[in-house]
Amino acid sequence: MTEKNNWQQEVKRVAEGIRRRVLEHTVKNNGGYLSQACSAAEILATLYVYIMKLGSSTAPMVPPPFQGVPSINNPDYTSGAGYNGPATPDFDRFFLSPAHYALVLYTVLIETGRMAPEGLSQFNQDGSTVEMIGAEHSPGFEMMGGALAQTLSQAGGIALARKLREQKARIWVFMSDGEFQEGQVWEAFQTLSHYKVDNITVYVDVNGQQCDGEIRNVMGIGPLDQRLQSFGARVIKVDGHDITALSAAASYKADGRPLSVLCYTDPCRKISLLEKRRPKLHYVRFKNKAERQEYAALFHKNMPAGHTL
Amino acid sequence: METVARVHENNLVKWAKNRPEVVVLSADLTGSTEIGLFAETYPDRFFSMGVAEQNMLSFAAGMAREGFIPFVHTFAVFIYRQALNQIISSIAYSNLPVKMFGFLPGITTPGGATHQAIEDVAVMRAIPNMVIYEPGDATEIESVLDAVAQTPAPVYVRMLRGEVPRLFSKTEAFTADRARVLSRGDDLTLLSSGICTEEAMRATAALQARGVNILHLHISTHKPFTDPAVLDALSAPRYGVITMENHSIVGGLGSAVAELMAENGIGKRLARIGLKDTFAHGGGRAYLMRYYSLDALTLVNRVETLIGEKLGITENNLAAVRLEHAHSKAKEEDL
Numbered sequence: 001m002t003e004k005n006n007w008q009q010e011v012k013r014v015a016e017g018i019r020r021r022v023l024e025h026t027v028k029n030n031g032g033y034l035s036q037a038c039s040a041a042e043i044l045a046t047l048y049v050y051i052m053k054l055g056s057s058t059a060p061m062v063p064p065p066f067q068g069v070p071s072i073n074n075p076d077y078t079s080g081a082g083y084n085g086p087a088t089p090d091f092d093r094f095f096l097s098p099a100h101y102a103l104v105l106y107t108v109l110i111e112t113g114r115m116a117p118e119g120l121s122q123f124n125q126d127g128s129t130v131e132m133i134g135a136e137h138s139p140g141f142e143m144m145g146g147a148l149a150q151t152l153s154q155a156g157g158i159a160l161a162r163k164l165r166e167q168k169a170r171i172w173v174f175m176s177d178g179e180f181q182e183g184q185v186w187e188a189f190q191t192l193s194h195y196k197v198d199n200i201t202v203y204v205d206v207n208g209q210q211c212d213g214e215i216r217n218v219m220g221i222g223p224l225d226q227r228l229q230s231f232g233a234r235v236i237k238v239d240g241h242d243i244t245a246l247s248a249a250a251s252y253k254a255d256g257r258p259l260s261v262l263c264y265t266d267p268c269r270k271i272s273l274l275e276k277r278r279p280k281l282h283y284v285r286f287k288n289k290a291e292r293q294e295y296a297a298l299f300h301k302n303m304p305a306g307h308t309l
Numbered sequence: 310m311e312t313v314a315r316v317h318e319n320n321l322v323k324w325a326k327n328r329p330e331v332v333v334l335s336a337d338l339t340g341s342t343e344i345g346l347f348a349e350t351y352p353d354r355f356f357s358m359g360v361a362e363q364n365m366l367s368f369a370a371g372m373a374r375e376g377f378i379p380f381v382h383t384f385a386v387f388i389y390r391q392a393l394n395q396i397i398s399s400i401a402y403s404n405l406p407v408k409m410f411g412f413l414p415g416i417t418t419p420g421g422a423t424h425q426a427i428e429d430v431a432v433m434r435a436i437p438n439m440v441i442y443e444p445g446d447a448t449e450i451e452s453v454l455d456a457v458a459q460t461p462a463p464v465y466v467r468m469l470r471g472e473v474p475r476l477f478s479k480t481e482a483f484t485a486d487r488a489r490v491l492s493r494g495d496d497l498t499l500l501s502s503g504i505c506t507e508e509a510m511r512a513t514a515a516l517q518a519r520g521v522n523i524l525h526l527h528i529s530t531h532k533p534f535t536d537p538a539v540l541d542a543l544s545a546p547r548y549g550v551i552t553m554e555n556h557s558i559v560g561g562l563g564s565a566v567a568e569l570m571a572e573n574g575i576g577k578r579l580a581r582i583g584l585k586d587t588f589a590h591g592g593g594r595a596y597l598m599r600y601y602s603l604d605a606l607t608l609v610n611r612v613e614t615l616i617g618e619k620l621g622i623t624e625n626n627l628a629a630v631r632l633e634h635a636h637s638k639a640k641e642e643d644l
């Protein structure tokens with residue numbers, strides 16, 4: 001076995017784990033952001049396993065309970081950033097922008113050994129930091145991304161600051177395509193191009209979906225590649241489920257342009273039952289018992305031995 | 310009275326000399342917000358962000374996370390109106406030390422309703438973690454930066470530009486959350502902020518001469534609003550309390566005082582001078598202060614109402630005071 005095959009196997013294992021855990025959670029809780037796991041599993045798995053240089057987690061394996069919000073009067077507050085390792089100059093930084101992908105991110109942390117599986121049982125429970133829409137204190141988060149479109153600007157500020165201090169590590173941002181309807185995203189790319197911030201790479205989950213349905217019907221954003229190029233970004237288009245293509249995009253040498261990797265994905269990938277729910281895939285809440293049973297059966301068919309719901 | 314031109318422009322350059330962590334961000338209003346000299350002097354610490362305030366505020370948050378102290382400059386309305394969600398989600402929630410310098414408070418611009426920040430204190434006061442300073446003269450503009458830098462939180466500075474009076478001695482620096490006592494008396498308590506303090510000082514002299522004694526406090530910190538001297542002052546007067554602000558009477562100084570009085574069971578009358586829940590329009594400062602009843606004569610009228618007595622103070626009496634003051638030299642700044 002070559003080293004290459006080893007990491008690819010690991011990415012595949014993590015991606016599979018993401019889908020399995022999100023499916024399990026969705027069945028158990030009668031709801032979840034399942035299509036996001038289907039579209040983003042390979043992207044996030046490749047980032048965490050192969051692309052990013054993150055240090056080991058500095059946070060507890062089981063997330064601490066809610067300790068209050070940040071304020072001058074709250075010395076106990078901690079952000080969820082520790083799950084991605086220390087924010088020291090020699091390590092990369094990762095920012096997930098669409099905070100409703102939180103469930104997916106938590107499963108990534110579990111599969112990569114950064115959070116205990118029990119952590120997920122706190123999901124959306126009162127008094128927990130493992131929130132449905134990831135907040136700054138939620139595992140793997142470092143910002144308040146819930147409003148969408150703000151994370152890229154903030155990560156841009158961090159990338160620029162690191163450039164000013166001549167720190168070599170890179171900034172990775174995960175975005176969803178629906179966010180590109182927001183003007184602030186374009187303001188951010190305009191600024192990244194203007195200041196030649198090329199230590200930042202944006203992986204975009206182009207799944208063509210948003211809350212109301214298909215992006216092309218709600219508010220078209222195409223041609224996304226050309227729009228980004230006209231804003232001065234360097235654009236690479238890949239199959240978002242092709243691990244080799246996803247990883248190759250990360251090895252582009254900086255050339256003065258912010259790099260965006262458009263990952264074209266299938267929001268029903270490997271859970272084809274979801275096809276029946278088109279065009280609305282944003283959040284899965286089962287319509288009836290029978291539908292829930294179908295998904296439970298799918299989970300049971302695919303789960304490793306010893307697992308029960 | 311002395312007036313000083315472009316106080317912030319010169320002071321910021323001097324003040325920031327040995328503070329490499331301080332960076333200045335501009336949204337295409339560099340000359341208009343007095344940061345041109347900073348840009349010339351420290352080009353490596355100056356970032357032109359274009360007319361894109363939402364990105365600018367979030368970007369500043371990112372830089373603050375890396376240890377820089379961003380001083381964001383633009384007109385106030387383009388900060389809190391254009392980028393409120395960014396202020397909240399990118400900056401305030403995380404209690405990041407982003408410092409926002411908002412120019413053209415209230416009716417200080419002929420730019421009209423789109424340029425006049427008339428509800429900024431109300432909006433910013435409602436945001437957790439936010440600290441709000443409003444310098445009232447040249448001395449406070451010069452000394453507020455120390456307080457801004459020392460406050461480990463987001464700070465909104467309601468800023469003055471151009472020709473500014475020096476009302477307070479250079480040796481009496483801005484102190485966070487501390488009111489300045491400008492006159493003493495037990496008939497009425499008057500709390501004023503920003504440009505209204507200068508206007509109020511014209512009236513208090515004339516009122517004092519008619520035997521009306523006023524405890525006059527200048528308020529330069531809107532949040533936190535916990536100076537015990539303020540509470541004492543509210544409890545003291547015989548006839549009641551007056552607030553005077555270059556801002557809507559909804560949500561600003563008048564509201565903060567009302568909250569404090571109610572919570573402490575201070576059963577006195579309260580008269581709030583300010584924009585009476587209305588937008589303004591473009592015009593000169595003196596005209597707008599008269600038209601919207603924000604001037605010294607308005608204060609005299611409110612005093613007369615509270616004490617139930619006509620004092621016979623005329624516009625001419627106040628104009629005589631006015632001559633000793635600043636604005637004979639001042640010209641309206643363009644946008």
